[in-house]
Amino acid sequence: MIAAGQGRAQRARKPRLASVNPDPTSRAEAPSEIQAAKTAAENPKPSPNASAQPAPAVPAVKSKRRSYLSLVKPVRPRRDLVPQGEVSPRQIAWLAQYRHSEPVLVVDLELVEQAYVRMARALPAIRIYYAVKANPAPEIIRLLSRLGAYFDTASPIEIGQVMAQGVSPERISYGNTIKKQADIQHAFTLGVRDFAFDSEAELRKLAAAAPGARAHVRVLMDSAGAEWPLSRKFGCSYAMAEDLMLKAKAAGLDPAGICFHVGSQQTDLTRWPAAIADMAGLIRRLAERGIAVRVLNLGGGFPSRYRKDVPSIDAYAQAIHDAVKREFGDKAPQIVVEPGRAIVGDAGVVQSEVVLVSRKDATDDKRWVYLDIGKFSGLAETMDEAIKYRLRTDKDGGPLGAVCLAGPSCDSADILYEKADVQMPLDLAEGDKVLILSTGAYTTTYSSVGFNGFPPLKTVCI
Numbered sequence: 001m002i003a004a005g006q007g008r009a010q011r012a013r014k015p016r017l018a019s020v021n022p023d024p025t026s027r028a029e030a031p032s033e034i035q036a037a038k039t040a041a042e043n044p045k046p047s048p049n050a051s052a053q054p055a056p057a058v059p060a061v062k063s064k065r066r067s068y069l070s071l072v073k074p075v076r077p078r079r080d081l082v083p084q085g086e087v088s089p090r091q092i093a094w095l096a097q098y099r100h101s102e103p104v105l106v107v108d109l110e111l112v113e114q115a116y117v118r119m120a121r122a123l124p125a126i127r128i129y130y131a132v133k134a135n136p137a138p139e140i141i142r143l144l145s146r147l148g149a150y151f152d153t154a155s156p157i158e159i160g161q162v163m164a165q166g167v168s169p170e171r172i173s174y175g176n177t178i179k180k181q182a183d184i185q186h187a188f189t190l191g192v193r194d195f196a197f198d199s200e201a202e203l204r205k206l207a208a209a210a211p212g213a214r215a216h217v218r219v220l221m222d223s224a225g226a227e228w229p230l231s232r233k234f235g236c237s238y239a240m241a242e243d244l245m246l247k248a249k250a251a252g253l254d255p256a257g258i259c260f261h262v263g264s265q266q267t268d269l270t271r272w273p274a275a276i277a278d279m280a281g282l283i284r285r286l287a288e289r290g291i292a293v294r295v296l297n298l299g300g301g302f303p304s305r306y307r308k309d310v311p312s313i314d315a316y317a318q319a320i321h322d323a324v325k326r327e328f329g330d331k332a333p334q335i336v337v338e339p340g341r342a343i344v345g346d347a348g349v350v351q352s353e354v355v356l357v358s359r360k361d362a363t364d365d366k367r368w369v370y371l372d373i374g375k376f377s378g379l380a381e382t383m384d385e386a387i388k389y390r391l392r393t394d395k396d397g398g399p400l401g402a403v404c405l406a407g408p409s410c411d412s413a414d415i416l417y418e419k420a421d422v423q424m425p426l427d428l429a430e431g432d433k434v435l436i437l438s439t440g441a442y443t444t445t446y447s448s449v450g451f452n453g454f455p456p457l458k459t460v461c462i
């Protein structure tokens, strides 16, 4: 397990995997919409070739514009199915019967539902676009579609993955600011109408390949406070954003929206209010120049629970709601969020296996523990030890010692944690299973197709 700062779950003695007994009394009563979605999800239409099937019904989109504030309702607190970031009894039961040795990601769809429904309740009237890049498993897309989600995609393949599950193109945005013109054209032909951009060159491609489409300019954000910052790669300055929106209009596009992203795994709640205030200024300036911005996209950044405890989604919602009210009164544009990590991160657990425990010298007190999963087989977010996963083994509860944790490949960059003070049981041995918690987001999608001959990370949705 990782030693420092793990909070409650780490201080308590961990149950042994094999002896964890699902406690039915600890399960929250499922809300009715979860129940309805579950019935739908448990009876999927057979789809050997989903894209060839007629599109299943998606929830109707309300066309009538309603004030953001008129829809804000108090959030009813609900008990968790399991504490945030914990392994569910269903995952434990599934892993108990798993007979293969290769690593596997097990996603509990009930936890995905819980995260989505909780966010939807906390952010009423805010449109949720699930960031498909976090985990594009068809079962997740199908479930979220039935719960009413929209989808943020980054490529024609992702658009195809979403549409293959029956999602109509009006519910899909193409949020990547770096697109080939042919890909824009492909998306436009399929019916996608919402595109992000952050440069004049991209704007020209949009105007040529997607005439009249809704263009959303992305503003550059400082990602301070984010554990997985998005650097300076995306977005442009406020001044340029203003100019680009005018140019979008002149080029025959619909300058509909403004978007930003405050960095992934963002635990500083002040980031959204500050950004919303700046965006309100930009929206006012654009209004003075004849452009009515109709959509404000607050991006993702909502967290999973890794080593540190994180604020609740209700706390994020409150910060956002207060800022929107303060900046726009009852004349807010349609607010959009694009969560990825917060919807699927805590719903997934990876089971891996210890391949080798060794030392570099007989006198070293730090062991090297090599797992059968590493940076190239799904755990890319351990780059610079940025995302610190919680670990669990069957031997937890006994004495611990410091380890360097590494992956199995022949690449020296494939070290997961060297500085992060990871402590694991002293009797940990080759063949022991290691659970890596909250790995539902940004794992399978980062897994290489076969670096060094290691197969891509397998996913199972239960």
Ligand SMILES: Cc1ncc(COP(=O)(O)O)c(C=O)c1O
Pocket: 131, 134, 152, 175, 176, 261, 263, 264, 265, 299, 300, 301, 302, 338, 339, 340, 341, 342
């Ligand atoms: C455009 C865009 N939207 C949404 C997301 C999802 O962010 P998160 O997983 O932090 O919610 C990302 C992540 O990289 C992104 O680039």
